[in-house]
Amino acid sequence: MGSKAPIHVLLVSFPGQGHINPLLRLGKCLAAKGLFVTFVTTEDAGKDMTASNNITHKSVTPVGDGFLKFEFFDECLKPNDPIKKSPSTLTPHVELVGKKFISQMIKQHEATNIPISCIINNPFYPWVVDVASDHGIPSALLWIQSTAVFSAYYHYFHKLIPFPSNTEPYIDVQLPSILLKYNEIPDFLHPSSPFPFFGTLILEQFKNLSKPFCVLVDTFDELEHDSIKNLSKYIPIRSIGPLFKIDTKTNISGNFFMPDDCIIGWLNSRPLASVVYISFGSIVHLPQKQVDEIAYGLVNSKVSFLWVLKPPHKHLELQPHFLPNGFIEETSNKGKVVQWSPQEQVLAHPSVACFLTHCGWNSSTEALTLGVPVLTFPAWGDQVTNTKFLVDVLGIGVRLGYSQAENKMVTRDEVKKCLLEATIGSKAEELKRNALRWKKAAEAAVADGGSSERNLNAFLEDIKKLAHN
Numbered sequence: 001m002g003s004k005a006p007i008h009v010l011l012v013s014f015p016g017q018g019h020i021n022p023l024l025r026l027g028k029c030l031a032a033k034g035l036f037v038t039f040v041t042t043e044d045a046g047k048d049m050t051a052s053n054n055i056t057h058k059s060v061t062p063v064g065d066g067f068l069k070f071e072f073f074d075e076c077l078k079p080n081d082p083i084k085k086s087p088s089t090l091t092p093h094v095e096l097v098g099k100k101f102i103s104q105m106i107k108q109h110e111a112t113n114i115p116i117s118c119i120i121n122n123p124f125y126p127w128v129v130d131v132a133s134d135h136g137i138p139s140a141l142l143w144i145q146s147t148a149v150f151s152a153y154y155h156y157f158h159k160l161i162p163f164p165s166n167t168e169p170y171i172d173v174q175l176p177s178i179l180l181k182y183n184e185i186p187d188f189l190h191p192s193s194p195f196p197f198f199g200t201l202i203l204e205q206f207k208n209l210s211k212p213f214c215v216l217v218d219t220f221d222e223l224e225h226d227s228i229k230n231l232s233k234y235i236p237i238r239s240i241g242p243l244f245k246i247d248t249k250t251n252i253s254g255n256f257f258m259p260d261d262c263i264i265g266w267l268n269s270r271p272l273a274s275v276v277y278i279s280f281g282s283i284v285h286l287p288q289k290q291v292d293e294i295a296y297g298l299v300n301s302k303v304s305f306l307w308v309l310k311p312p313h314k315h316l317e318l319q320p321h322f323l324p325n326g327f328i329e330e331t332s333n334k335g336k337v338v339q340w341s342p343q344e345q346v347l348a349h350p351s352v353a354c355f356l357t358h359c360g361w362n363s364s365t366e367a368l369t370l371g372v373p374v375l376t377f378p379a380w381g382d383q384v385t386n387t388k389f390l391v392d393v394l395g396i397g398v399r400l401g402y403s404q405a406e407n408k409m410v411t412r413d414e415v416k417k418c419l420l421e422a423t424i425g426s427k428a429e430e431l432k433r434n435a436l437r438w439k440k441a442a443e444a445a446v447a448d449g450g451s452s453e454r455n456l457n458a459f460l461e462d463i464k465k466l467a468h469n
């Protein structure tokens with residue numbers, strides 16, 4: 001480090017892949033711009049991250065003009081501890097342990113030349129904001145879903161508009177920027193959600209929204225102009241994405257798994273715009289029967305495909321999927337099934353035609369930013385709202401699956417029909433044209449002078465001012 005110590009920013013992430021990826025991308029951007037960034041998550045996630053990437057606990061890596069360091073905190077649980085089995089027991093436990101750890105980190109750094117000047121969290125760890133304010137340290141939130149989804153939670157929490165309830169479960173929700181049907185709102189907010197715990201957890205972040213000095217969103221102004229403008233009336237919101245698109249000239253990644261190394265070579269051997277990429281993100285686990293229908297739909301449509309069929313999440317007691325007898329042999333000249341992919345590289349590959357996705361916000365932004373049309377297959381939460389957005393607002397998607405709350409099976413015939421619609425003919429061409437428009441807009445947003453670039457620089461100036469006060 002040079003003579004003048006850099007400003008130290010602490011990033012604290014919930015240990016999900018879809019949470020770590022965007023916060024780490026932000027961390028790399030801030031480091032590249034000269035800050036000292038410490039990225040913290042649980043030791044459990046840290047083990048997977050260090051096993052699959054060239055990172056280690058506590059080592060400091062130069063990134064651009066600054067530095068990036070990882071620290072992992074011990075959750076103080078035995079491998080088979082029953083607390084781990086349910087988010088409703090794990091969450092309060094990690095809050096206790098995490099609060100103590102972050103407080104200690106703050107104290108340890110107070111007397112050094114890199115005291116912590118700012119703390120940034122993502123939404124499933126709402127308690128981080130409290131630790132920051134208890135220590136008088138400014139904090140910011142990185143919202144890792146869309147602004148429209150933020151707006152839904154905000155309006156729900158403040159009771160600004162009617163939402164579906166037990167007595168009126170099927171009413172529409174009129175957000176300022178978009179009308180959502182009862183089954184298009186983030187479904188953790190619906191009274192019939194099978195996962196109400198996550199709705200409650202996310203709403204915790206809205207209870208203390210006055211504490212962060214700024215809410216950063218991994219989106220860009222051109223994509224969600226109306227939602228951003230409307231929310232700006234209530235909160236200091238800055239769109240700084242797509243973070244994935246900002247080149248920090250480092251290949252540091254927080255992937256939990258090593259991708260199968262044959263994938264890019266295989267894609268190189270396929271014709272241009274011919275492959276359907278299929279992935280349901282890091283957590284969603286489809287019913288076996290649905291996997292069978294997708295498999296037969298692929299065989300019958302005769303499209304080429306790359307399918308990520310990952311083992312079930314390690315903390316969920318689920319059975320691994322199996323493919324129909326003879327599927328691998330029958331599709332070996334056209335398809336490939338893998339356990340994990342380097343998704344950014346896959347979506348950027350010219351052989352990829354479209355993406356059958358569960359519509360997590362990271363997957364959604366990665367697709368549209370790389371100009372790839374989508375077939376939507378949401379499972380829960382914001383994925384159902386993202387589906388609406390991708391299909392009806394952005395014009396880059398064909399609707400295929402239903403949320404798990406709707407409990408509907410998509411048949412092999414529907415899979416075949418939609419696969420063909422998204423890959424061949426005039427609809428496919430229209431989707432591709434729209435996707436390429438969004439790709440251009442995303443590139444412009446993060447380029448010099450673009451909306452996200454300006455917002456990120458303004459955030460950096462805020463941090464500098466606060467650090468010097």
Ligand code: UDP
Binds near residue numbers: 255
């Ligand atoms: N991802 C990946 N390889 C895969 C599947 C997913 O690299 O085979 C990455 C993907 O690029 C994205 C993240 O994992 O950044 C998943 O986040 P998303 O919000 O899409 O879904 P979640 O896993 O949170 O449901």
